Amino acid sequence: MMLKEELEREYMRSGHMGCPGCGVATTLRLVLKVLGERTIVVIIPGCHAVISANYPNSVLKVPCFHSAFEIAAPTAAGISNALKIRGEEGINVLAVAGDGGTFDIGLQSLSGAADRNEDFIYLCLDNEAYMNTGIQSSSSTPEKVWTMTTPGGRKGRKKNLMQIIAGHRMPYAATVTMGKPLDLMEKIEKAKNIRGTKFIHALVPCPTGWRMAENLSAKSAMLAVESKLFPLYELIDGINFRITHEPQGIPVKEYIKIQGRYRHFTDSDVEALQKQVDEEWERLVEKAKSCI
DSSP states (O other): OOHHHHHHOOOBOSOOOSOTTOHHHHHHHHHHHHHOSSEEEEEOSSHHHHHHOOTTOOOBSSOEEEOOTTOHHHHHHHHHHHHHHTTOOSOEEEEEEEHIIIIITTHHHHHHHHHTTOSEEEEEEEOSSBTTTTSBOOTTSOTTOOBTTBTTOOSSOOOOHHHHHHTTTOSEEEEEETTSHHHHHHHHHHHHTSOSEEEEEEEOOOHHHHTOOGGGHHHHHHHHHHTTSSOOEEEETTTEEEEOOOOOOOOHHHHHTTOGGGTTOOHHHHHHHHHHHHHHHHHHHHHHHHTO
């Protein structure tokens, strides 16, 4: 992969309408560097719609198609099939949705498209709440975390979406974050060259909703990975599993202490979260060993 060339490319203009430090904007910028100008982006309501394609001031240098909240996947599938009918080759179709449009509202249609193994890349920009409409809880919001609709902390643990994705046996699925940009770009390059449904789960820091300073986005993303809270891995055909980055094992409290949404956590809450993270990591390690 020609990383130097890709790092120099830009398919987003300056002046987007996102909040300062927005992880959505940075992540989308990195993804488009790899996919290039021969790309069509499907946008549904969310922060990414405000940032990327607000007519007539779109910051994207590639075509965009706005669709309804719950149908990012089938819209992308339709465009992909239309291109095939026209005999158009080498055009990437990218469906972009947030955690609300993926974990919740759009899960059914994503499942249907994946079951048919439609040929497109699905990018889930997961900032762990409905940020665009006022920081409401989603099924991606971590347990006990503050949102406007869960001021005392959300009840219930974050949905393990990648387990659901694995059940569809997609040709390729992976976790990424802007805190590890080269890992992210390498995985997008892989997805670009595989036919069928590809799913990318990106953790995207949100300074506004996470209640932290705007200059901490990259740091929070790196800490999520290095604390083992958000492991980086890839999944081939829903079976072959590989961890792509060995985390340092930083205590999870280093990740949560810079975010106001965790401010109400007690010492016992932190201990319980650390235990959950450690247990989840051990399960992933065992899964990876079984695939060697």
